[in-house]
Amino acid sequence: MVCKIKKMKTLIQTASGIQAFFRERNWRFCFIGGIALQRWGRPRLTVDIDICLLTGFREEDKYIKILLSHFLTRIDDAERFALKNRVLLLKSKEGIGIDIVVAGLPFEEKMMERASEFEFLPGIKLVTCSAEDLIIMKSFADRPQDWVDVESILKRFIGRLDISYIKKNLRPLCKIKEDPSISTRFDNLLKRYQK
Numbered sequence: 001m002v003c004k005i006k007k008m009k010t011l012i013q014t015a016s017g018i019q020a021f022f023r024e025r026n027w028r029f030c031f032i033g034g035i036a037l038q039r040w041g042r043p044r045l046t047v048d049i050d051i052c053l054l055t056g057f058r059e060e061d062k063y064i065k066i067l068l069s070h071f072l073t074r075i076d077d078a079e080r081f082a083l084k085n086r087v088l089l090l091k092s093k094e095g096i097g098i099d100i101v102v103a104g105l106p107f108e109e110k111m112m113e114r115a116s117e118f119e120f121l122p123g124i125k126l127v128t129c130s131a132e133d134l135i136i137m138k139s140f141a142d143r144p145q146d147w148v149d150v151e152s153i154l155k156r157f158i159g160r161l162d163i164s165y166i167k168k169n170l171r172p173l174c175k176i177k178e179d180p181s182i183s184t185r186f187d188n189l190l191k192r193y194q195k
Contacts, residue, residue, distance in 0.1 A: 008045065011035075012120045014092045015049050019126055021070065027063070028054040030115035031128045032101070032137055039118045040131040042152035048097030052129070054112050057104040064088055067100065107136070107169050131157050132166050139186045140173045151189060158193040 015035055022029045030036075034046025055063045064082050071090040074097060075081060082088035082102055090098040103109070111133040117125040129137070131153055138146040138153075154161070167183070174182045 007047070008038075009121065010094060011046065011049065011096060012124055012126070014094060014096050014098075015051075015126055016124045017092075018049065018051065018098065022051075022053070025066070028109075028112045029127065030112055031126050032134065033099070035120075035126060036128040036134045037149055037152075038120065039128050040134055040153050041149050041156065048099060049092075050099045050101070052101040052103045052108060052111065054103045054109060060086075060102050060104075063102070071098065107173065110169075131160075132162050133169075135161070135166050135186075136170050136173065139170055139182055140177065142179070142182050142185075147185070147189070150186070154189065154193045163190065163194075 012035075015031060019029075019031075030052055031050065032052050033048075033050025034044070035049060037044070037046070053063060060083060061079075064079050067088060067090065068079060072093065074089040074091050078089055082100075086102040086104075088100040088102060090100065092098060101108075103112075111129050114130045114133060115127050116130070117127050119125045128134075135150050135153055138150045166186070170186060171183050174180050
């Protein structure tokens with residue numbers, strides 16, 4: 001247990017350093033994934049840092065080059081991979097994985113506007129996406145663990161979530177992915193918790 005707490009503390013401190021790096025450059029961002037889940041869902045040990053960085057669709061390479069000059073990469077030709085897949089795979093000097101989503105969609109921009117700070121450790125506040133936006137991203141990812149995470153958020157916050165916002169933003173993403181079953185799965189899960 002002590003080891004897990006120490007790992008989580010190191011992860012949060014590393015995330016805080018990344019946040020400071022982004023803020024120095026006035027970049028728009030928010031933490032997503034496991035860190036955001038610590039705030040909104042059932043906390044579980046996360047071993048990497050997921051962050052969404054708003055770059056748009058024409059200047060990604062500028063951001064990527066700056067990041068590559070300051071952080072270690074996890075794969076060969078990380079720049080090409082990031083431009084193709086819109087995820088830059090980096091790691092901290094401590095070896096913590098850092099996945100930077102290269103964002104540009106209107107939904108992602110709205111997510112940045114809705115993001116807010118949360119104090120994870122005394123004196124360390126991180127900007128995370130909202131609970132609704134985390135549900136949208138986890139649903140869209142559509143992996144088994146993501147649905148467990150969505151359910152944990154619904155359990156904790158069902159009466160305080162903007163369900164219409166979730167549905168309004170999830171449906172267009174499902175159309176892009178050409179998988180309407182994601183929206184149906186979310187609706188079915190939602191029925192369990194709405195009264």
